[in-house]
Amino acid sequence: MTVANDEQWPTPFKEWLTRTASAADDIADSGVRRLKRRFGHEDIPKIQPYMGYATSERIYLHGRVLTNPPIDSDYQTDHWWRNLQNAVQRFVSNEVPGVTIEGAFDGHTATTTSDSEGYFHLTLDRPPQESAAFWDMAKLRIKNHPRARRESDQTTCHLLSVPSEAKFAIISDVDDTILHTGATNIVTMAKLTFFGNARTRAPLDGVAALYERLQCEDGNTPINPIFYVSSSPWNLYDLLEDFLELNAIPRGPLLLRDLGFDENKFLKSGHEHKLDKARRLIRAYKHLPFLLFGDSGQEDARLYAAAAEEFPDRIRGIFIRDVDPMISSSHDAKVDQYVRQAAQAGVPMYLIKDSVQAAEIAAEHGWLDRDALPTIVQATRRDTERPPV
Template sequence: MTRKRPNALVRLAFQVEHYSETLSWRLRHKLRLARPPRILPYRGYGTTRASLIKARVLEDRKVRPPWKRYTLVGSAIASWKRYMTLEIPHARVAVRWGDKRWEGTTDEEGFLELWVEPPEGVKAGWHEVELELLSPVSRRGAPRVCAPVLVSGPEAELGVISDIDDTVIVTEVTNVLKRFWTLFLTEHRTRLPFEGVDAFYQALRQGSTGSACNPIFYVSSSPWNLYEHLDEFLGLHHIPAGPLLLRDWGLSRTGFAPGGGHGHKLEKIRGLMDAFAPLPFLLIGDSGQEDAEHYRTIVREYPGRVRCVYIRNVWHRSGRERELAAIAEDIRAAGSQMLTVDDTVTAARHAASQGWIRRQEVAEVQAHRQEDLQARTPLDALDREPT
């Protein structure tokens, strides 16, 4: 597959922006005008052979915790601080996992991605890795945090890759005004998951045995600035934690985001498929954007690795049904299957019939869906009906 290279103007603009930001950071740091640095740990992932440590080094903007934000103005200020990040490029970070130690350097956007070999004897499940900032030196001492890492072991029967917006969380990303409101002026406490999604994803994680520890990954076009917001949302609604693979908004080496479609999802999914080979996967998305098209590409590129594609029916333009039917046929021809569903229970019944989850979990998903529906206002429930 050929990749479109950014034009010379984009590359030049990126270099100018990167140089000016780096110079600004160094000057402010030297004059002691910069805020103290902060390490924001992300959920990493991997196997007992190789695991990815992920984090970002930023100037600490002191975003107030959720329980101290009571008003729309407070939410708006917190959102502004999340988006107006000041990244620290070329920061040196020490990583400690058990008796092993490594060092890594952040890129021009402050991101740290470091592949490491886990200590001997590491088992499947979640582990904590210590991160320490070595440079730049902070007046408050070297910041230290723990980064969670999900290790997949031989117990895993399959992996799950899920979109977030309008697949897990009710977002209505196809509506520009509602999308803006969701991204900038709401808290994770007020956003709603789709009914029964917590029980369904828990069942997928447990697999056919109830103890499979199947890894779940969340891939989204949302910006990395929303990482903490989304991670807190998953925990609040008891949706299984998993690595979040988001998108860097703004000018980059490859162009400007959020423009240019959702092709970045393909790169992230390919990375997961390669890292966990030969583990099979389920792919879950929605009908409102390009999930079905991307998943068709993955099915073709990784023959025999995708057990099923689930596409949730949400609002979409006229004619989308015909496009989805054609994509489903292509996926069947490639040796997999695609199912469009109106609710989580339908997907759970199909997964149970295929032996991917235990049959008794279908009743649990149905019960959770009913509880979630009853907790909605009548207008909320009506808004969630498929169109």
């Protein structure tokens, strides 16, 4: 839901519209909550946790407080009308602001308060550790809320810890990089968003095998972290998390976009936040080089070229999936200029047609063991021949 790019709107009008929309949204939400309290129908707040991640010094946890968190779907039997009902529930969220949340891990705790749209972010100090599990669990709970219930006021969230033997980290886009979305066609994208589910979404051919071998040098033990950034809103978090699991794509923290009306949210480009999140990750993991994956259909090449100029010594390579590899298109011409821009910064950017080509390039640079190539070729061929869902 990208309304417009910043430069298309006169600054004074944009600021006025942002303030007006934000105020109207806050008034409407607070009005609904007052009515529910008055008639005794105030809902019970619950935590929707998002995957967290840890550096050697800090732990980052986040999530959202809602009274109607997404429900588990039955992907085998759900029909289009059930998918539509679930999609509507995701976007008609009942957020709960002002809730105190406590996060805890390994004896360390911190508290924060949910914002006007129910989002919260927690940062915990982390003591030095000789070793840690690649995946661990942190705890989240609601503190001192009159409507909270013991059975629903606490939850756990997955926490990614990067091992000392990690060789690099991956930042990957989602739409048309690992997941077919038809982002260049608004009708196709809307159909998939509102009438499909995690099972009906198709992964890019061979992407599961490619990412698994980039993450696990031996094919079994994960050492290299993968972070997923997307212009999709946080409302689709549960669907994307399920998509990764159902398609055996290595899981990793999903960093999505807020569709709220607050400053820096409303009328802001739906893609710029991906560069902001990439910056934070690169700065957080000072000892790791990065590989970036995106696609040619949106703004990934431009954003990643800007990242290459800003962090030329930290980014080893950039892979851009060609959304229309069978033809030469305007997308290719647009990527070409950013290939040159990244090259001037000393960072190679590759426009790739499929997972096999990405694997071959990664093997040439030593980012991937050559023994993994047959597995990725076979997986890509199998996925190509897979009948549509």
